[in-house]
Amino acid sequence: MTGHAPLIIVVNMRPSILFPLFAETRTLPGIGPRLEKLIAQVAGKRLVDLIFDLPTGVIDRSYRPKLIAAEAGRIATVLVNVLDNLPPRDRRQPYRVRCSDDTATIELVFFHAHADYLNKTLPAGAKRLISGRIERFNNRLQMPHPDYVVPPEQDSELPLHEPVYALTEGLPGKSLAKAVRGALEKVPPALPEWQEPFHLKAQGWSPFAEALRKAHTPAHEAELAPTTPERLRLAYDELLANQLALILIRAHMRAAKGRVLKGDGHLKTKALGALAFALTEAQEQALAEIETDMASSARMLRLLQGDVGAGKTVVAMLALLGAVEAGAQGALMAPTEILARQHMAALQPMAEAAGVRMALLTGRERGPQREATLAALAKCEIDILVGTHALFSEDVAFRDLGLAVVDEQHRFGVHQRLTLQGKGEKMVDVLVMTATPIPRTLALTAYGDMDVSRLHSRPPGRKPVETRVLPSERLGEVVEHLRKAIATGARAYWVCPLVAESEKIDLAAAEERAVELKTALGPKVGLVHGKMKPAERDAAMAKFKNGELAILVATTVIEVGVDVPEATIMVVEHAERFGLAQLHQLRGRVGRGAKKSSCLLVYQPPLGETAKARLKTLRETDDGFVIAEEDLRLRGPGELLGTRQSGQVEFRMADLAAHGELLAAARDDAKLILSRDPDLKSPRGEALRVLLYLFGRDEAVRYLRAG
Numbered sequence: 001m002t003g004h005a006p007l008i009i010v011v012n013m014r015p016s017i018l019f020p021l022f023a024e025t026r027t028l029p030g031i032g033p034r035l036e037k038l039i040a041q042v043a044g045k046r047l048v049d050l051i052f053d054l055p056t057g058v059i060d061r062s063y064r065p066k067l068i069a070a071e072a073g074r075i076a077t078v079l080v081n082v083l084d085n086l087p088p089r090d091r092r093q094p095y096r097v098r099c100s101d102d103t104a105t106i107e108l109v110f111f112h113a114h115a116d117y118l119n120k121t122l123p124a125g126a127k128r129l130i131s132g133r134i135e136r137f138n139n140r141l142q143m144p145h146p147d148y149v150v151p152p153e154q155d156s157e158l159p160l161h162e163p164v165y166a167l168t169e170g171l172p173g174k175s176l177a178k179a180v181r182g183a184l185e186k187v188p189p190a191l192p193e194w195q196e197p198f199h200l201k202a203q204g205w206s207p208f209a210e211a212l213r214k215a216h217t218p219a220h221e222a223e224l225a226p227t228t229p230e231r232l233r234l235a236y237d238e239l240l241a242n243q244l245a246l247i248l249i250r251a252h253m254r255a256a257k258g259r260v261l262k263g264d265g266h267l268k269t270k271a272l273g274a275l276a277f278a279l280t281e282a283q284e285q286a287l288a289e290i291e292t293d294m295a296s297s298a299r300m301l302r303l304l305q306g307d308v309g310a311g312k313t314v315v316a317m318l319a320l321l322g323a324v325e326a327g328a329q330g331a332l333m334a335p336t337e338i339l340a341r342q343h344m345a346a347l348q349p350m351a352e353a354a355g356v357r358m359a360l361l362t363g364r365e366r367g368p369q370r371e372a373t374l375a376a377l378a379k380c381e382i383d384i385l386v387g388t389h390a391l392f393s394e395d396v397a398f399r400d401l402g403l404a405v406v407d408e409q410h411r412f413g414v415h416q417r418l419t420l421q422g423k424g425e426k427m428v429d430v431l432v433m434t435a436t437p438i439p440r441t442l443a444l445t446a447y448g449d450m451d452v453s454r455l456h457s458r459p460p461g462r463k464p465v466e467t468r469v470l471p472s473e474r475l476g477e478v479v480e481h482l483r484k485a486i487a488t489g490a491r492a493y494w495v496c497p498l499v500a501e502s503e504k505i506d507l508a509a510a511e512e513r514a515v516e517l518k519t520a521l522g523p524k525v526g527l528v529h530g531k532m533k534p535a536e537r538d539a540a541m542a543k544f545k546n547g548e549l550a551i552l553v554a555t556t557v558i559e560v561g562v563d564v565p566e567a568t569i570m571v572v573e574h575a576e577r578f579g580l581a582q583l584h585q586l587r588g589r590v591g592r593g594a595k596k597s598s599c600l601l602v603y604q605p606p607l608g609e610t611a612k613a614r615l616k617t618l619r620e621t622d623d624g625f626v627i628a629e630e631d632l633r634l635r636g637p638g639e640l641l642g643t644r645q646s647g648q649v650e651f652r653m654a655d656l657a658a659h660g661e662l663l664a665a666a667r668d669d670a671k672l673i674l675s676r677d678p679d680l681k682s683p684r685g686e687a688l689r690v691l692l693y694l695f696g697r698d699e700a701v702r703y704l705r706a707g
């Protein structure tokens with residue numbers, strides 16, 4: 001016996017009780033490669049994805065009329081006698097089966113039918129229970145492709161109420177429903193309960209498996225609402241998993257020791273002296289919050305939120321100068337090349353006034369120039385490096401990076417944030433700037449691992465942008481307005497939703513529009529769109545900036561930031577197709593200079609209720625945070641964030657627009673749970689681990705010390 005304690009390596013792994021649910025869908029009977037692929041498109045690859053794919057509708061088969069009284073258009077279930085089979089005379093004709101009850105006759109109609117099969121299932125003289133949609137054609141009753149044909153003794157097999165799931169082309173509803181049922185059968189009956197029993201009781205909530213089963217078997221439309229006890233329970237489970245995960249990830253991020261970056265203010269003072277303005281109170285406060293974080297030994301992870309033009313970049317620059325004062329280097333990463341250059345140009349005067357060395361590094365800096373920048377960076381001859389994601393490529397080595405600022409503009413740069421952390425510079429303080437005014441509930445779920453500073457007010461002197469909403473019939477007037485305006489030297493953006501080739505729908509294509517406007521208004525019309533090469537796009541933008549172009553027709557690419565203070569008119573075509581936040585961002589492109597600006601939102605009638613509400617909100621307020629809350633209410637979070645982009649904010653059970661209060665409760669609950677049981681080791685903690693895995697928060701579990 002030696003005195004060594006045995007070395008035990010414990011790895012957190014998915015609990016075996018969940019294995020059946022994490023099997024792939026193809027392990028279900030009847031699911032081959034083709035169905036698997038289609039199901040993956042609508043739900044996912046694993047059974048767990050199927051159980052979380054809740055129905056969006058319900059078919060009620062309880063309507064059982066006599067044929068004579070059967071209403072066309074309704075789903076009906078009728079007991080009939082099969083009279084005869086009428087095979088088609090040629091292949092284009094349908095196969096018909098005549099049936100009757102004691103009141104009337106009905107024809108079952110099958111296109112592309114297999115005659116043998118129909119003969120067998122519907123032999124003349126047999127009694128059958130049929131269920132499907134009743135149609136009336138030339139005053140004759142028909143049922144095209146009945147959903148069910150069963151012998152009367154199998155009545156009990158015919159579902160009274162059938163859930164309807166969102167489908168994709170080629171995926172039969174029945175196949176998906178069957179797959180979901182198969183997946184539900186695999187939900188382990190002995191899952192531990194992760195919610196407090198008294199909480200369940202107080203809310204009137206069922207155990208997880210039962211809630212799930214009920215959510216998949218609605219009997220009425222009303223049972224599809226996000227507020228049924230089943231859906232509330234499932235939403236709460238998901239939100240709790242989300243909040244637990246965020247707290248765990250956050251604790252982990254912060255456990256990495258940050259450095260103390262405490263400047264003495266000498267560079268900041270010089271830079272401020274070079275500005276023609278004083279910081280607003282909101283800016284002062286945000287900067288103070290950032291400086292406090294930087295000066296602490298914990299690592300900073302802070303989000304700076306504020307509309308375009310709210311003054312975030314100035315604040316970020318002052319924070320970077322603080323890092324330089326403390327003897328470290330700083331980095332500022334922009335989402336696009338144009339923005340990186342713009343930041344560089346805008347911040348150069350401050351850097352010069354402070355005597356700080358700043359350099360630019362994007363994908364376009366290559367060869368000797370790039371080499372020189374990298375060498376200088378390594379020797380600490382560059383204090384602040386501005387650039388695109390090229391800043392974080394393998395060969396870029398800072399001598400001593402202390403603060404990284406990531407300007408996300410309107411994208412959720414979860415990925416950028418992760419690369420940055422993955423680079424091994426654990427000590428780097430991180431400040432993320434975003435111009436997406438995110439509602440509190442979303443900030444909590446998307447950026448819950450960060451602290452938030454908000455710039456509510458805008459710098460003084462900004463005139464509000466006059467916003468007008470007009471129908472497309474009045475496009476001619478808009479063009480005349482532009483003609484007068486550009487004659488006096490004005491500059492205008494004209495935004496179209498999509499490029500011609502990308503959609504068949506009749507959209508006012510940017511390309512066509514540019515040609516038309518050129519014809520009407522002369523050669524000072526340019527075009528930028530998403531399919532252009534970046535260099536071409538930059539060139540067009542530059543021409544607009546220097547005035548060679550008076551009108552810039554654009555797809556939404558201009559959303560991702562150009563700063564042209566001379567632009568005073570923003571025309572948005574098909575405004576009804578844009579989201580509220582998007583329109584707000586577009587409007588933010590004008591009203592940046594001294595002159596009065598206007599935003600013309602042109603819509604294609606008729607205007608739906610939601611679109612109407614959106615445009616009204618926009619006319620009434622220009623507070624990005626108010627607009628964001630309204631947007632969440634009108635659209636729901638998925639759309640708001642562009643679920644596909646956001647990666648992290650994917651809720652399947654929770655609907656943040658409807659479950660905001662649940663989120664707040666889940667957050668408090670999660671805090672309390674982890675304060676008592678930080679590594680989730682108690683019996684309930686064990687159950688909560690299962691919950692985390694169930695909702696795919698594996699990353700968070702990995703940060704727990706294993707029991």
Ligand code: ADP
Nearest residue numbers: 277278279280308309310311312313314459460
């Ligand atoms: P954001 O990064 O939030 O889009 P910027 O920091 O680029 O905003 O500021 C937008 C414009 O407003 C810039 O031209 C900037 O110089 C100016 N600005 C910033 N802060 C103030 C202020 N306190 N007073 C006046 N102008 C300001």
Ligand code: MG
Nearest residue numbers: 258259294296
């Ligand atoms: Mg720090």
